[in-house]
Amino acid sequence: MATRTRLTSVESVHEEGSFLFAVRDEYGEDGEVVVVPCEDEVAAFRNYCMHETDQRLAREGIGAVVRDGEMICPRHGSTFDTCSGDCDNGKAAGMTLADVDVTVEDGQVYLVDDDLTYLYEGAVQDEDDDDGMPSSTSHINL
Template sequence: MSGRYRLTSIETVRESGSWLFRIRDAHGAREEVILVPCEESGVEAWSNNCTHEDQRLHREGVGATIRNSGIVCPRHGSIFDTCSGDCDNGEAAGTTLPSVEVTVEDGQVYLTDDDVDYLGSGGFDDSSGDDGPDSTSHLQL
């Protein structure tokens, strides 16, 4: 699919605490992904949804809540390790966030996951029809 794409710098991720971008997988599904600081690798990339419920971990204008090297789910408080994606507490205990492959080189972060295409930075704005057709239905409920 996309190959290698420069996303941002490690410095930007560290300063903001998290950085959000959009991808499309091989099946056409669109997804939000967050970059978070990781002491071991510089940054890691995870699906922007809690594994327990469809709850965004990084929210536009707020970012992701990072506490003691963990991404905190704003709904139930489950904490996912920033480096492994593993959760050992709360409603999501025993699960791991799906990862997206990134590479760090000379302080820059690159999307290197061959199974996805880069769609853009930031999250999906469902009201804008971003990267997809709007509904053509005229039904009102």
């Protein structure tokens, strides 16, 4: 059984638009997870675009760009359904985000994924991450 770690509240995710946190996987690699609104609840995904895995979907201090039930990749403009992670447009069309197991109890969101260990709220700090902003070739204006 997975260790339960409280992350945030459903209400906060809906108010802020997303919640970003750092994790360590079963191989000792650090990564990020973004929690996004999904109808009345939330869903969680690894924080990278399926088309280009070094491209983050959410940034610390900015969060994820979510509009009309879709999370937008800031680089190419592909949009991912916030409930399923499916993409039906752009360079990531036909791909699905890597989901992360979370559960909601009494309005609180908990990480329950057996393959991930919660590290801290926010992004993994990269030494070569100059300004924290993604480069963009997207046709979508945010």
